[in-house]
Amino acid sequence: MRTIVVATTLRDERRSVLRAGIMLARRAGARLAVFVTLEGTPPGPVPAAAPELEALRAWLATEAAGLRPVPEVHGARGLPAIEATRFAEVGGADLLVVERTSCCREASVGSADAVMRRSRVPCLLLDAGWTRFAPVLAALDGTERGLRVFGQARAFADLVGAPLSVVTVDPSATPGPVPLPAGRALQLGERLLELVAQEAPGGVALLEPRLAVRGGPVVEGVLAEVTRAEAGVLVLGVRLGGPADRIPETSVARRLAQGAPCAVLTVPL
DSSP states (O other): OOEEEEEEOTTOSSOHHHHHHHHHHHHHTOEEEEEEEEOSSSOEEOOTTOHHHHHHHHHHHHHTTTOSSOOEEEEEESOHHHHHHHHHHHTTOSEEEEEOOGGGGSSBOOHHHHHHHHOSSOEEEEOTTOOOOOSEEEEOOSSTTTHHHHHHHHHHHHHHTOOEEEEEEETTSOSEEOSSOOTHHHHHHHHHHHHHHTSOSOOGGGSOOEEEEEESOHHHHHHHHHHHHTOSEEEEEEOSOOOSSBOOTTOHHHHHHHHOSSEEEEEEO
16 A cells, blocks of 8 residues: 545544544555645635645654654645545545534435545545454445455555455345355355465455355345444445435445444445
């Protein structure tokens, strides 16, 4: 991981998401860029010498002391979901860190939801004050495309030094744990072992991943495994786009990102 972008606003007085970004940048030896969306018009870049940005640089000089390269601070006026995702993509970010606002946990759509639906960069959604990143749980649907989620989950687990497990849900099975995987779940387990065998040993996440299979509705099954595993981070795939007014009942990823009681890492598919 080479570049981490933390998207924030001046309303984030606690700056806990910024502290999480600093911690991840230290562990990864990555460049840290902070992107601030300011209120007002017209939309567009904010001068580097703007007082708001200078104040944030002064705070970073203390909180991120010793971090190299020195964190950058950039700003723009406009909609956070548009400006922050554009900045992360143009800047070649490997990870975009944003606060999962309270409105993202309700029926209405918050800015974190809008960011993850637009971002072509993996997004780490954090509640204010959340600092636990272990263990890591990846939710997979058993498809080859979904295995991209496993790759990102494995890389993040190694970054934070956390064990990694996987959950998949068979909607045709009785709700609850499925003790003897069959069909697509069995094929997924075999495919995961193949992927792990291709990697050199040494990383925490390269140990044989535990595969949990649950039956019943997908969202309920994944969230039940999050609770059972006491996951610190749930990793899931997200399709870009979708309606902006309400989180639809058919959107499994958005309902999981809304309802998970832990941090969520979304992987664009």
